[in-house]
Amino acid sequence: xxxxxxxxxxxxxxxxxxxxxxxxxxxxxxxxxxxxxxxxxxxxxxxxxxxxxxxxxxxxxxxxxxxxxxxxxxxxxxxxxxxxxxxxxxxxxxxxxxxxxxxxxxxxxxxxxxxxxxxxxxxxxxxxxxxxxxxxxxxxxxxxxxxxxxxxxxxxxxxxxxxxxxxxxxxxxxxxxxxxxxxxxxxxxxxxxx
Amino acid sequence: xxxxxxxxxxxxxxxxxxxxxxxxxxxxxxxxxxxxxxxxxxxxxxxxxxxxxxxxxxxxxxxxxxxxxxxxxxxxxxxxxxxxxxxxxxxxxxxxxxxxxxxxxxxxxxxxxxxxxxxxxxxxxxxxxxxxxxxxxxxxxxxxxxxxxxxxxxxxxxxxxxxxxxxxxxxxxxxxxxxxxxxxxxxxxxxxxx
Numbered sequence: 001x002x003x004x005x006x007x008x009x010x011x012x013x014x015x016x017x018x019x020x021x022x023x024x025x026x027x028x029x030x031x032x033x034x035x036x037x038x039x040x041x042x043x044x045x046x047x048x049x050x051x052x053x054x055x056x057x058x059x060x061x062x063x064x065x066x067x068x069x070x071x072x073x074x075x076x077x078x079x080x081x082x083x084x085x086x087x088x089x090x091x092x093x094x095x096x097x098x099x100x101x102x103x104x105x106x107x108x109x110x111x112x113x114x115x116x117x118x119x120x121x122x123x124x125x126x127x128x129x130x131x132x133x134x135x136x137x138x139x140x141x142x143x144x145x146x147x148x149x150x151x152x153x154x155x156x157x158x159x160x161x162x163x164x165x166x167x168x169x170x171x172x173x174x175x176x177x178x179x180x181x182x183x184x185x186x187x188x189x190x191x192x193x194x
Numbered sequence: 195x196x197x198x199x200x201x202x203x204x205x206x207x208x209x210x211x212x213x214x215x216x217x218x219x220x221x222x223x224x225x226x227x228x229x230x231x232x233x234x235x236x237x238x239x240x241x242x243x244x245x246x247x248x249x250x251x252x253x254x255x256x257x258x259x260x261x262x263x264x265x266x267x268x269x270x271x272x273x274x275x276x277x278x279x280x281x282x283x284x285x286x287x288x289x290x291x292x293x294x295x296x297x298x299x300x301x302x303x304x305x306x307x308x309x310x311x312x313x314x315x316x317x318x319x320x321x322x323x324x325x326x327x328x329x330x331x332x333x334x335x336x337x338x339x340x341x342x343x344x345x346x347x348x349x350x351x352x353x354x355x356x357x358x359x360x361x362x363x364x365x366x367x368x369x370x371x372x373x374x375x376x377x378x379x380x381x382x383x384x385x386x387x388x
Contacts, residue, residue: 028275029308032260032268058253063260063271066226074226077257081222114223 001041001176003034004154005189014182020127020155027060027126038176039067042124042152045174049149051075051122055115055141057097057108057133058082064154065124072122078115080108080140095139097132108136117145128153128175131162138171155179158190195235195370198348199383201228208376214321214349221254221320232370233261236318236346239368243343245269245316249309249335251291251302251327252276258348259318266316272309274302274334289333291326302330311339322347322369325356332365349373352384 012022025031051072056065057080069075083094083106094109115121123137134151141148149172156163156175166173178190206216219225245266250259251274263269277288277300288303309315317331328345335342343366350357350369360367372384 023305024308028272028305030260030263030271030273032263032271035260036264036268059256059273059275060252062253062256066224066229066257066260069224069226070230074230077224077226078222079224079253081253111217111222114218 001038002192003037004041004176005192007031007034008155008177008179008187008189012187014185014187017182018129018157018159020157020179020182020187022155026154030063035063035067036070038064038154039069039071041176042068042122042174043071046122046150046152046172047072049122049172050120051149052120053078053115053146054122054124055080055137056124057137061125061133064126064152068122068124068152075122078110080110080137083107083109093140093143095136095143097136099132100130108133108140110140112144115140115144115146119144119146120149121146122149123151124153125151126154128156128162128166128173129160131160131165134162134166150174152176195232196386197228197231198235198370199386201225202349202371202373202381202383206381208379208381211376212323212351212353214351214373214376214381216349220348224257229257229261230264232258232348233263233265235370236262236316236368237265240316240344240346240366241266243316243366244314245343246314247272247309247340248316248318249274249331250318251331254321255319255327258320258346262316262318262346269316272304274304274331277301277303287334287337289330289337291330293326294324302327302334304334306338309334309338309340313338313340314343315340316343317345318347319345320348322350322356322360322367323354325354325359328356328360344368346370 054065054069065077153175156178158178181188248259248263259271347369350372352372
């Protein structure tokens with residue numbers, strides 16, 4: 001998506017070989033104008049799949065899920081909560097998510113009644129690297145027998161395995177920008193496919 | 195605000211004397227249609243104060259901040275991050291926030307460069323009870339010499355002290371719904387003032 005790619009090139013920067021810093025417009029400060037354009041881009045990609053609900057995980061996915069849901073006609077948004085406890089109640093469903101960035105194992109959970117069986121779900125998140133967070137969200141949907149119609153990502157790290165694995169699994173994935181690598185602090189973006 | 199009050203009466207419920215459950219439309223599932231109406235209501239209240247930035251704290255404040263920022267002409271949103279560490283770097287400013295609900299002391303922090311001196315700030319959050327989270331956000335603004343032009347809240351617990359203290363301090367506060375108490379699981383709302 002051109003507007004996001006342009007912003008990444010103008011304002012984003014890389015650290016080391018794998019850290020993509022975009023918190024000046026995406027996940028600490030949010031450029032709201034860009035955000036709603038991103039929502040439109042996901043809506044265009046996934047409208048025909050007729051999602052009924054947008055699912056994300058707190059915290060930085062929330063703004064993007066809201067923008068996508070808005071562009072799709074104000075769908076409900078459900079965000080999974082991060083939890084330090086692994087105690088499962090009968091009312092919640094949970095999945096483990098390992099963070100390679102923070103080297104921590106988290107549990108994400110939702111209240112079962114907010115993800116009913118058969119719901120057509122669009123998953124939205126800010127980053128896709130190794131795919132742990134998306135796999136956690138997919139697991140929640142699978143446990144609830146909800147139907148995932150697509151996965152929308154803002155920034156995919158194309159040099160990690162998450163996106164490749166999702167595509168190989170036949171999941172309809174749309175990443176608005178794909179980073180192929182970082183060279184001397186500069187973010188190298190993959191040429192746009194649309 | 196009528197639409198929020200109606201939703202609280204129809205779908206919300208109380209637990210014990212002080213827990214207001216609204217996670218079926220506000221802070222776990224988000225009713226996006228209602229969310230953007232709430233954004234409009236805050237924008238109407240605060241537009242004349244000419245805010246330049248909307249500040250909130252992760253996670254459940256983010257959706258509301260985005261809606262308010264959108265209605266105010268796509269202002270930037272900055273969300274403070276919750277942090278378990280109290281180690282302060284030269285790049286961040288932080289404040290302590292005690293959670294009476296979870297009986298925990300948290301630190302919230304932002305990157306200094308995203309809250310420049312002199313910025314006119316609108317603070318948005320989902321709940322106002324004892325006011326700890328808002329006071330943390332006010333503290334961040336004060337440390338950065340940013341100017342708080344108002345505080346917009348979705349649900350104020352009118353039976354706790356947070357709102358009263360902010361009004362007494364002369365802060366322009368707009369709570370879209372005020373809960374006066376809980377009786378047998380029913381949420382008692384204060385009559386609307388607008």
